[in-house]
Each structure stands twice: as C-alpha cells, then as structure tokens.
Amino acid sequence: MTTGLLFALVGVALFALGVAGVALLAQLLRRILAFNLMGSGAFLVLVGLAQRGDEPDPVPQAMVLTGIVVAVAATALALALVRRLHALTGRLELPGDEGD
Numbered sequence: 227m228t229t230g231l232l233f234a235l236v237g238v239a240l241f242a243l244g245v246a247g248v249a250l251l252a253q254l255l256r257r258i259l260a261f262n263l264m265g266s267g268a269f270l271v272l273v274g275l276a277q278r279g280d281e282p283d284p285v286p287q288a289m290v291l292t293g294i295v296v297a298v299a300a301t302a303l304a305l306a307l308v309r310r311l312h313a314l315t316g317r318l319e320l321p322g323d324e325g326d
C-alpha cells in the first residue's frame with residue numbers, strides 16, 4: 227500500500243464521517259465541525275491522488291492550499307452566522323418541526 231493510497235483511504239473515511247455528522251447532528255456548531263471534517267477528507271483525497279510515483283503533482287497541492295484558505299473563510303462566516311442566530315433567538319439549532 228502506497229502512501230498516496232493511504233492518504234486517499236483516510237480521506238474517504240473522514241469525508242464519510244463528516245457527511246454523517248452533517249446529516250445526523252442538530253446543533254449548528256457540531257455541524258460546522260462535521261463540515262470541516264468533510265473538507266479535510268476531501269483535501270486528503272486530493273493529496274493522495276496527487277502522489278504519482280516518487281514525485282508529487284504540484285497542481286492538486288496548490289488546489290488544496292487554496293481550498294484551505296476558502297475553508298477557513300467559510301468557517302468564519304458560518305460561525306458569525308451562528309453567533310448572530312444565537313443572539314437573536316438564544317438557540318444554537320435551526321428552527322424545525324417540534325413534533326419530530
């Protein structure tokens with residue numbers, strides 16, 4: 227098993243855990259963390275697929291670096307929106323059906 231394949235498999239596992247967290251968790255802060263876990267998994271898959279032989283491909287690595295910057299900005303925006311929702315409603319969950 228090569229290191230690239232190992233990175234890709236761990237990335238797939240992290241992405242699957244993140245998808246489960248986004249789908250199953252109700253609290254918004256935990257959903258944001260699960261969404262970041264999904265992003266980390268996608269980055270690991272890209273890094274794993276960029277390994278070809280002994281020399282890595284620089285284009286996917288540049289995409290991962292750009293994605294990290296975008297992920298940090300998106301996380302900051304999501305946290306600001308959750309903080310605003312908490313200030314307005316006092317809750318950290320989205321309004322939903324009360325019967326479910």
